[in-house]
Amino acid sequence: MENLTVKTKKPYTIYFRHSFDDIPNAFKQLDLLNRKIIIITDNNVAPIYLNMLKNALNTDISFSFPAGEPQKHLNTIANMYSCFLEHKLDRRSVVVALGGGVVGDMAGFAAATFMRGIPYVQVPTSLLAQVDSSVGGKTAVDFGGVKNLVGAFCQPKLVYVNLSTLNTLSQNEFISGMGEAVKHAIIGDKAYNDFLSDSANIKQIKTLQPAALLQLIKGSCQIKAAVVASDETEQGLRETLNFGHCVGHAIESLSNYTLLHGCCVAIGMCAALSISHKKGNITAADFDNAVKLIKSYDLPTTITGYNAAEILAHMYKDKKTLNDTLRIVLLQKIGTAYTDNSVPEPDIITAIGAILE
């Protein structure tokens, strides 16, 4: 029985389990059980887990939409509102997000804004959602070609991680999730970095051994939860979680979301690592070890088909850009990231050049 508390203004618990058996109990603890419950999911996840969760939560109400980032827009949110109305949801009703990051971000945003906020619960089924996006209360949709442009900070009532759902995840999606876990290792504590770097652990994780997965996911959540608790609405420190995302988001958007998020973050981290090295913040050995860690989980470190100018242009469109100044998260040292808004553009272009094949 492994739990973790996220100490935000309204604290909540992350449950790590190997089945859905304990979810009724988790709901009951918060008096969420005997209410109208709607499960939001997508057409990848629904055939595998929807009925299982409906039975566990004793509800018949659900909303499913086509899987994938292209659905992450306001029209899908409007369809959710219509469904909420049709089922007469009220302020005590509970929205459950069953799926990966897209489902979690959108169900969270719909819940955060319906009646100015009704309770919601994250049930992440992808590795990326389990190690990262289900924790911290960032909800959003894409708008006008900009990822997560519209959204809200709104913490879930609880997060329930069923590790066994990783058995049905595609290998590519698993690799993508590792991108965020490796990010936490590089910007987070040394113990987690050592754990992920150990060759025996790498093998255990890649073969989905439950004990290793638990340590992988809980370790990531611990690092993220600590940052989120100290800066819930991203006034400063939380920005460091965007390590690898400055270049990463640009690549992801340029690829029309055909490249998975965590893979783009991995490539973006390589660019950020090389700027950090050039500035003298990290040694060549630090740089090599970090790139080795990224590669050890089969994550990409380079990209083909784009040039530096178009990647740079997309970086200026990102919502992290302030007053037309690029803000790039770099390493002060391994384990410590910071936001740098004064990296000369030529240095950025050089770093992008290094990730182009």
Add this chain to the structure above:
Amino acid sequence: MENLTVKTKKPYTIYFRHSFDDIPNAFKQLDLLNRKIIIITDNNVAPIYLNMLKNALNTDISFSFPAGEPQKHLNTIANMYSCFLEHKLDRRSVVVALGGGVVGDMAGFAAATFMRGIPYVQVPTSLLAQVDSSVGGKTAVDFGGVKNLVGAFCQPKLVYVNLSTLNTLSQNEFISGMGEAVKHAIIGDKAYNDFLSDSANIKQIKTLQPAALLQLIKGSCQIKAAVVASDETEQGLRETLNFGHCVGHAIESLSNYTLLHGCCVAIGMCAALSISHKKGNITAADFDNAVKLIKSYDLPTTITGYNAAEILAHMYKDKKTLNDTLRIVLLQKIGTAYTDNSVPEPDIITAIGAILE
């Protein structure tokens, strides 16, 4: 120089002035001046005040939409986001709502959700917005025929009331605003009730005497600010501000928003007063005085063209309804309201009957 602080988690100031002259200073106090500033307004207000405010705030960026409740939907919000993107707004940019309640609710919602929240400022130009909707951080749009179904709690950085804008307000809009002011008098403190009930004051207010208007608006804001500060996200006490709104929203929606909000609230208050009297909470004299106060500002107390059944049916569609139970705000006594979820349906129907002509 009259100011009032709203003591929410992030406190903010309401400025009461007789021109826009002091608004640059108000912005400067909060370091909001040398940023990108976008003014959102509607086509009623724009011809009169937009250029004046653009000059005062030294900005060229604005977004205007057709006036009226029928525009209060997600598509208008999406148009605002597009405009924000076009002008490359970032997280430090400031959204200014120049107008009545519809402008304020929508500009606030767009600001609350763009990049998960950028700063916004309320510059209310209608009496209704000045005495009520610009204070307290409720932002929203209508959806699926339900008023304010989608929204967020998000406090403005400041509220700047230019009392002189009431000189260009239509008489009907002025009367509507008095509906919310009278509500505050009935559920709020006795001094404010006495002030509004005084025949000399009534005359001063109706003839827009600046000193009387200041006392009217500041008094309302004080009552509202105290309630909001103690219950920012409407977990309890804040619900009492919905006095008159349970029946009022139903009438407003049934009329397709041809009846103005404050007038519907006035009629709704008459229904709530009669239930409060029937329950023995207020005396016949209390009831008569309250209705007299409503009438003294030319507010309606009855309605024609609808029957009790259809009004009741619309009340069940309101977002205040929990688990199909009507929650009606009543008076415990004059000056003290509470939410009652056990008023027998026949009593509600009787009360509705009393407001039908």
